[in-house]
Structures are given as C-alpha cells and as structure tokens.
Amino acid sequence: MQGHLRRLRKGADDWLTRTPEYPDRGSQWWHWYTCKACGARLTTKSPTEHVCPDCGAVYTGWPYDDVVLDRQHGALAGAIRDLGLMYVLTDDTAYAGKAREILLAMRSGTSTTRCMTSTASPNKGGGHVGPQSLDESTWLIPVAQGFDCILDTLSPEDVQTISEKLLLPAAQLIHDHQWGIHNICCWHDSAYGLVGLALEHEGLTYDAINGPKGFRAQVEQGVTDDGFWYESAWGYHFYTMSALQPLAVAARNVGIDLYTDRYKGMYDAPLAFMAPGGELPAFNDSGTANPLGQGSMYEIAYARWATRGTCCRSCRAGGRASRRCYTGRKPGTDSHFGNGFRNGVSPRFPLGVGALPRRRGMWCCAVGRQATGG
Numbered sequence: 001m002q003g004h005l006r007r008l009r010k011g012a013d014d015w016l017t018r019t020p021e022y023p024d025r026g027s028q029w030w031h032w033y034t035c036k037a038c039g040a041r042l043t044t045k046s047p048t049e050h051v052c053p054d055c056g057a058v059y060t061g062w063p064y065d066d067v068v069l070d071r072q073h074g075a076l077a078g079a080i081r082d083l084g085l086m087y088v089l090t091d092d093t094a095y096a097g098k099a100r101e102i103l104l105a106m107r108s109g110t111s112t113t114r115c116m117t118s119t120a121s122p123n124k125g126g127g128h129v130g131p132q133s134l135d136e137s138t139w140l141i142p143v144a145q146g147f148d149c150i151l152d153t154l155s156p157e158d159v160q161t162i163s164e165k166l167l168l169p170a171a172q173l174i175h176d177h178q179w180g181i182h183n184i185c186c187w188h189d190s191a192y193g194l195v196g197l198a199l200e201h202e203g204l205t206y207d208a209i210n211g212p213k214g215f216r217a218q219v220e221q222g223v224t225d226d227g228f229w230y231e232s233a234w235g236y237h238f239y240t241m242s243a244l245q246p247l248a249v250a251a252r253n254v255g256i257d258l259y260t261d262r263y264k265g266m267y268d269a270p271l272a273f274m275a276p277g278g279e280l281p282a283f284n285d286s287g288t289a290n291p292l293g294q295g296s297m298y299e300i301a302y303a304r305w306a307t308r309g310t311c312c313r314s315c316r317a318g319g320r321a322s323r324r325c326y327t328g329r330k331p332g333t334d335s336h337f338g339n340g341f342r343n344g345v346s347p348r349f350p351l352g353v354g355a356l357p358r359r360r361g362m363w364c365c366a367v368g369r370q371a372t373g374g
C-alpha cells in the first residue's frame with residue numbers, strides 16, 4: 001500500500017507544476033485505431049501521425065487524431081481524482097487548488113454537442129468528452145470523486161460553475177440514456193449517481209440507486225442466482241463489478257447500504273468457479289480469465305463482508321499488482337492473505353453451468369443457457 005501511496009503522491013506532485021492542456025473537442029472510438037490494410041493496432045507517433053507497426057502505413061486526421069484525445073481527457077479526470085485524494089490524505093491545499101483549477105477549466109457537453117460513435121453527428125447515446133455515454137461515464141466517475149474530495153475548499157460560486165458547466169450536463173446526458181439492464185448502464189448509474197451524491201441532487205441520486213435501471217434493479221435483475229452476471233462472460237462480469245463498485249462505496253458513505261447478498265454473489269461466483277490455478281473457463285465471447293488479477297476489487301469485498309471465502313486467495317495471488325489500487329485494505333484489520341482458502345468441491349451452478357470438479361484440477365463445464373454479450 002505504501003508503494004501505491006508513493007505513486008499517488010508523485011503523480012499528484014507532477015500535476016502541481018504542470019500546465020494542463022485541454023482538448024478543444026471530444027475523443028473518438030478506440031476501435032477505429034487500426035490499420036485499414038492489415039488490421040494492426042496503430043501506434044501514436046505524434047498527435048497527427050498514427051503509424052501501423054506492421055506495414056508502415058501512416059494515418060492522420062479524423063478519426064485518428066480524435067481517438068488519441070481520449071488520453072488527455074482521461075489524464076485530466078485522473079488528475080482531479082488523484083489531487084483530491086492527496087488533499088484528503090495530507091490537508092495540503094495546494095492539491096485542492098490544482099484540482100479546482102482543472103475543474104473550473106473543463107467543460108462538458110449539452111444535448112446539442114453530443115457526438116455519435118462512428119460519425120460524430122449528434123445522436124442520443126453519444127458523449128461530449130467521449131464518443132459514447134459509456135466513455136462519458138468512465139471519465140465522469142473520477143471527476144466526481146475528485147470534486148467531492150475538495151468540496152470543502154470550494155466557494156459557492158466555484159461549486160455553481162463546476163456544477164452547471166461540467167458535472168450536471170454530463171450527468172444528465174448519461175442519465176437520459178439509461179436504456180436497460182446491462183454493464184454499460186451500471187457505469188451510467190455510478191457516473192450520474194456520484195454526481196447526484198456529491199451535489200446532493202435528489203433526483204439523480206434516487207434514479208441511480210432506485211430507478212428502473214438503477215443499481216438495485218441492475219443487481220436484482222442482472223445477477224443470476226449463481227452470482228454470475230447475466231451477460232455470461234467473465235469479461236463482462238468483472239467489467240460490471242468495476243462499474244457498480246464506485247456507487248456502492250459512495251452510497252455506503254452516506255448511509256445507503258447496497259451490499260446485498262445478491263451483490264455479494266458477484267464476488268463469490270468467480271472464486272467458486274476457479275480451477276486450482278485460478279483459471280476460469282471461457283464462456284461466450286470471453287476467453288479464459290483469472291480472478292486472481294482482480295485483487296483490487298476484492299479489497300472492498302473483504303472490507304464489507306470480511307470472510308475468507310469472499311476474497312483471500314484472489315488478493316494474495318494478485319500480489320503486488322493487486323495493491324496498486326485506491327481501495328486498500330481496511331486499516332487495522334488482519335491480513336486477509338492467510339491460508340484459510342480451500343478449493344471447494346464441485347459446486348453446482350444450476351442457472352449458468354454444470355459442476356466444476358476443481359479438486360482434481362479439471363473442469364467439466366456444460367453451458368446450460370446462452371445469454372447475450374456486448
């Protein structure tokens with residue numbers, strides 16, 4: 001954990017002396033960043049030169065120049081969060097001041113400035129900072145977290161400006177595109193829900209948690225009795241866990257408990273499915289996976305539920321990589337890297353797959369039903 005704090009401090013300190021660059025437009029879709037001739041992933045030579053490492057083709061202009069803006073938008077959002085965290089940890093107002101500077105300089109979109117994924121024409125579902133409401137959400141979450149960290153340093157005028165020109169337009173854009181029970185909509189919930197909580201905006205907060213596509217509905221309808229996210233692929237399972245976590249943490253901090261048994265099932269399921277080496281079987285459009293690399297998410301699980309069965313092996317085997325996260329071990333608790341984890345015996349998952357005889361290091365998985373991906 002000390003190592004992560006050192007990295008956090010260094011990153012925040014670097015921002016204190018840096019003059020931020022603010023892109024004048026939103027970013028484009030990373031899926032476009034491939035060579036038309038051979039399909040290889042492009043590399044960025046400069047903001048306007050994008051090179052194929054295989055055939056040497058060079059691309060410039062839209063959408064390539066816009067794709068790489070995602071790095072700048074993401075860096076600014078991350079800076080706000082990291083500076084905010086360092087202010088909370090140190091009470092050094094220099095960190096809060098820099099976060100304030102960036103928050104006041106950034107702008108978000110309105111309904112007239114949305115751009116669509118592939119054509120940049122205005123369309124519902126697009127974003128302003130990113131090409132889709134999904135990108136807008138993953139950008140907005142650290143922005144809202146950092147804003148909340150420095151809120152006590154801001155004047156009422158600052159709060160009004162940041163709310164009206166940045167947070168609320170983005171939150172409303174995302175809120176208006178809540179279209180279903182889906183991993184993307186879980187990101188939506190956390191994004192506009194965090195803004196709602198930070199600004200004490202009752203409507204946004206209520207919808208993000210209790211709305212028809214809010215957190216509770218996502219968990220109740222999207223998590224199967226096996227604990228497996230219904231999209232039936234580990235990639236989406238872990239992606240949805242990442243999406244739900246920010247709102248669960250923030251809501252708990254204001255007295256709203258979202259840590260239900262069904263939500264806990266999302267954490268339990270991968271551990272129950274694991275082979276002795278940690279590998280998970282490939283379902284649908286995910287390859288094999290390994291929950292041992294998801295240790296950062298299990299830090300929170302252990303803090304909330306505090307049972308060895310929910311966590312230990314994942315965090316332990318994640319090793320140092322698992323501690324490079326913002327969700328460190330609950331202060332004062334014993335190490336949860338103990339030896340209490342045992343491989344289970346052939347659990348059955350009646351809704352998702354068949355028996356998994358892990359004790360012998362083998363799987364016998366029979367997909368019992370097909371669900372959607374994407």
Ligand SMILES: [Zn+2]
Nearest residue numbers: 035038052055
């Ligand atoms: Zn190429």
